[in-house]
Amino acid sequence: MFKCRDEVSTLPPYELGGAFAEEMKKYGVARVVKLNSNEGPYPPFPAAIEAMQKAAASSNRYPDPSSHAVRLALAEKYSVPAESIAIGPGSVMLIRALMEVAINPGDEVIIPWPSFPPYLLATHIMGGRIRKVPLVDHTHDLPAMLAAITDKTKVIVICNPNNPTSTIITKSALDDYFEKVPAHILTILDEAYIDYIQDKDCPDGLDYLQIGKPVAVLRTFSKIYGLAGLRVGYGFTSPELAETLRRVQEGFPVSHVAQAAALASLERGDLVAERARLNAEGLAYFAAEFDKLGLSYAKPFANFAFVDVRQDAREMFQKLMRQGVLVRPGATYDSPTYERVTVGTPEENEIFIGALKKALEM
Ligand SMILES: Cc1ncc(COP(=O)(O)O)c(C=O)c1O
Structure with a gap:
């Protein structure tokens, strides 16, 4: 069987x-008041809806495989080279792709807990070993996460702000973490909710990428842009890893309707x-x-x-x-x-x- x-x-x-x-x-x-999936409560921006309607008419064609226009727009917005950007069908699928790239059976992944359950799933599917490190006061315990590193550790996941606790890590705590984390370990810095942050003390993951740290910073159009149903996420990392991610992903990971909506949304800061x-x-x-x-x-x-x-x-x-x-x-x-x-x-x-x-x- x-x-x-x-x-x-x-x-x-x-x-x-x-x-x-x-x-x-x-x-x-x-009337259902749906407050269980952390979606934005507001619809896509009008320009995004218009772009989707326009794009729908050419659905007989496969989309641009590398979401080139969206990558260029993100590159400009965040001053990161387009080659360092990967686009996926939701950032959750970039988490999957990163684990596919990084994890051999038996490799360890350090995950704060409680946090976003798909980190566990993506590790488990690849035969990786999960090392959960408990939050302290609902917040990542970065020293304990560093202390959990063994010679098998391949990836450390940090979720900032953290789902489900909604807490943030301070910039000084994350600076300290990146000073100490060994260079052969990839940090997945999940910033799915970063667009909501108004606190000046909250670090920006791109700063660590810019100084050459081995990090993949993940963000999404699902939350503040109101595009959860379209499935578009993006990640910033080294050009080499971004290229590898594109190679492991399905050939046409993001529909052209979704690409059109994402592109139009980026114009509305x-x-x-x-x-x-x-x-x-x-x-x-x-x-x-x-x-x-x-x-x-x-x-x-x-x-x-x-x-x-x-x-x-x-x-x-x-x-x-x-x-x-x-x-x-x-x-x-x-x-x-x-x-x-x-x-x-x-x-x-x-x-x-x-x-x-x-x-x-x-
Ligand atoms: C921490 C975190 N990361 C990633 C995601 C996934 O977002 P996406 O819709 O881009 O797959 C979510 C969704 O709820 C989340 O809470």
Whole structure:
């Protein structure tokens, strides 16, 4: 009988993110407030929608395999050579591609925990060994991550801001890390939420690339640009590694509709700033309401908060779901009393807080 590779057959079952629709109908939910996937609450920019519509008409053609125009635009925006940029179908697939490039069976990958579960999956699929290093105060413990290095360590993952805690690493802490990390280890610096950051003390991963550190800085169009459904992510790294990533990726990784939308989105720095401002207001509102409710939470910087609801987060999830609000229970992150809640529109944020208050009284 056919047997999958051991690394694949031992994978945990995939939990469907959208499987709640039927259950919500049962409870008569008229409106779903979706705050469980850290998507931006706003649609693509009008120019991006227009570009997609235009691009749709030439869908009979394969897309540009290297997303050349998007790479040039990113190169200009961030002052990084285009050869150092890789584009993928979501940054999550660049994480996969990096592990495919880096990991031989038995190699070790140091991963902060709790953090973004696809790091575990990408390592596991390649037969790599996962070394989880616990967060301290919801934040990366970089000295402990450095101390976890062995002669088998090939990759270290840093998620800044971290999903699910929404915390950031300070610039001095990351400077110190990059001074100490050995040159043969690749650091994957996942900055999926960096566009939301307004804190001056938050480091910019590109600074470390510029001084020649072995790093892949990953970012995405899925969050602030509102293009999660199109799947476009990008990474900055050495020209050699970017070229290798292009070689391991599927030939046409990003559709031309997605490339067109990404390109048009990059022109709207003003709208990005506006969304970052609205997001910061949403975070401040959540923090103030959690304080009033006496709930503790990690100080949030991204487009979500991680709050201790002081009860089984799965039960709390059910109570919120029956009121039409979807959040992410902390069990996935070994944080059984925490919920991760995405910042929505101001109206959605108020609906969530109203539902949370009711749920806490149930
Ligand atoms: C930390 C982190 N990295 C990467 C991603 C994936 O983003 P993309 O949609 O570009 O695959 C996410 C998505 O939620 C994330 O939280």
